[in-house]
Amino acid sequence: MSDTQWPRYEVFKQDSPNQPHKAVGSVHAPDAEMALLNARDVFARRPKAVSMWVAPASTILSMTAExxxxxxxxxxxxETGEGEERPFLIFTKTSxxxxxxxxxxxxxxxAVTAQEALATAVANAEFDAENVWVWWVVPESAITRSDPDDQASHFAPAADKTYRQQSSYGFVGPTRKNVKRET
Amino acid sequence: MIDSAPEKKLQEFEERIARGEKIEPGDWMPDEYRRQLIRMISQHAHSEVVGMLPEGAWIPHAPNLRRKMVLMAKVQDEAGHGQYLYHAAETLGISREEMLDALLAGRAKYSSIFNYPTLAWADVAWIGWLVDGAAIKNQTMLAQCSYGPYSRAMVRICAEETFHYKQGKEMIVKYMTTGSDAQKAMVQDGLNRWWWPMLMMFGPHDSDSPNSPVLMRWGIKTRSNDDLRQEFINEEIPEVLALGLTIPDPDLLFDETSKTWQIGPINWDEFWQVVRGNGPMNAERLAARQKAHDDGRWVREAVAAYAEKVASSKYASGK
Structure with a gap:
């Protein structure tokens, strides 16, 4: 492992408590703790985020329909898998x-292996395999989650900094009235 | 494994693009598609990273606290955009380390605009309005791109760049409508220096753009350089003129029949000089990147040592 090429972690962000986690991209970090911090800086500079997961990219089974x-x-x-059963999280791209x-x-x-978990998911009508373009299978043990107790300190600053939001500028043009005085 | 003939694979690939499907990591793609995407996305990532420098230089000199916070947030966004894009390029099989090495060694290209100096505070405002405005035009097109990871990075970036554009334009409007004569002169001087390099950002004329046909065919680009440049000037020139500013182009005219703005000839010799590394700031930009890389070494070493320590203590305690 060289100076600049730490392992890659895939990042999953949850925008609000009732929504599922979604893959947003990846970060490099020497461990999961740093990966979560990097993920916050890269993917949650603005609302919304209430939770993040990271998982080493090397632990993820990815397969496209093609x-x-x-x-x-x-x-x-x-069918060659042997050993103890364990939970795998299933992710899909359907649009x-x-x-x-x-x-x-x-x-x-x-399932025992990620492949077995994937085969089970594909066969399960609940996952609507006909309409899936990409499958990801992630062993639950590989996932590190942001601490719910840290939620406020971790994600709230992104919401407070309204000057980062394009919406806080309204329409900007030469005809704009009421240009605010700078202090 | 069903090994269909390459021509059949290419045909299926082009049919997928024609149907509007996104190509994802793992899907079959022609080598040339992969090569063009790595070239484009890595250059784009480098542009975001080097793009932090001209504006970052003004953070200590921002005229007030609000402007300082806005500028810091903007520069932080550019760092994030570089990360989104390095990630997208990595999905094509190139490592981030290879890309960073190419940048630091001076082998990689990045947007020529960042090889111009920011001489006054108003340059920060012009970068927001016109430079980021031009980038948004290009990036809005690329958000439609056929390669999934690049498209997604662009959707995320466009949403954030709109803030960059508005904060810059807000400053220019303010200085030109309520500012002092000195502020107005500073704004005009900035426009004089940034106007032409900004127009060059859209790239060479279509007739001199060798990569464009293959990029269009595979849905990486969906519009030509000249098309985007024309749309941009049609939208922005009236706004600039409405503020009482003078555009530094003696040939500029509004064509009543086509209802479009016509600009004079672009100095492409200057463009190619800057692309080849002979712009006013090429050497300084790379030196600043190298210094940041070297200065950050102790941080990288510290977090790596910490990660190793935590990992070994976990094994020691049997967790």
Whole structure:
């Protein structure tokens, strides 16, 4: 591991308590604690965020619908798994609309391997595999979550700094009346 | 594994783009698509990172606390935009380290605009209004791009750049409507220096833009350099003139038949000089990046040492 290439962590952000976590991008960090701090600086400079998860990119099984179709053998790998069952979080991308987020957390599946969890998810009508473009499977043990007790200190400053919001400037143009006096 | 012929794969790939589907990491893509995206996205990331320097220089000299907070937030955004974009490039198989090495070694390109100096406070305002305004035009197009990670980074960046544009324009409007003669002169001087480099940001004329056809064919770009530049000047020239400012272009005229603004010839020799590293600030910008990289080394070493210590104590305590 060199000076500038720390492991990559994928970042999942939750905008409000009733919404699922969504993949927003990645950060590099020497450990999960620093990854969470970097993720806050990179992805939560503005509202909204109430929670963040990070997971090492190397622990994530990612498969696109195209990859699955081109390589039907991907299911076979799951049958070789041995060991204890554990929970895997399932994320999917179901839309081609323009968006600033990628895959969305849609459920948890208990399995021995990530491949087995994926095969189970694809077979489960709840996950609507016909309309999934990308699947991510993340072992729950690989995820580090922001502490709910830190929520206010961690994310609130992003909401207080209204001068970061384009909406706080209103319409700006030569015809604008009431230019505020600078203090 | 079904190994369809390359022509068939290419055909399927182009059909996906025609249907408006996003290409995602893991999907098949032509090598040239990957190569063009790595080139574009890494240059774009470097532009955000180097773009912190001309404005960052004015943070200690901001005229009041509000302007200082706004400028700090803006420069912090540019750092974040660089991170979004390095992430998008990484999904194509290049490492962030390779990109940073290329930048520090002077092998990487970045937007030529940041090789011009910020000589006065009003330059910060012009960068917000016109430089970021021009960037938003380009980035709004790229938000439609066929490659998912680049498109998503652009959607996020455009939402934030609108703040950059407005805070800059707000300052120019204020200085020109309520400012002193000295402030108005400072604004005009800034416009004189930034106008032409800003127009060059859209890139060479379509006839001199060798990468454009393949970028358009694969939905990376959906509009041409000249098309975006024309739309931008049509929107902004009336706003600039309404403030009583003079645009430094003796050939500028409004064409009544086409209802568009016509500008004089752009000095492309200057553009290529700056792109090739001979602009007024190329050497200073790279030296500043190198210094920041070197000065940050102890921080990187400290967090790495801490992470190692925590990891080893976890093993020691059996957690």
């Amino acid at each position: 990859e699955m179709a081109a390589n039907p053998g991907w299911r076979m790998v799951s 081609q609309r323009r968006s600033m987020t990628f895959v969305t957390h849609v459920g948890v599946i208990t």
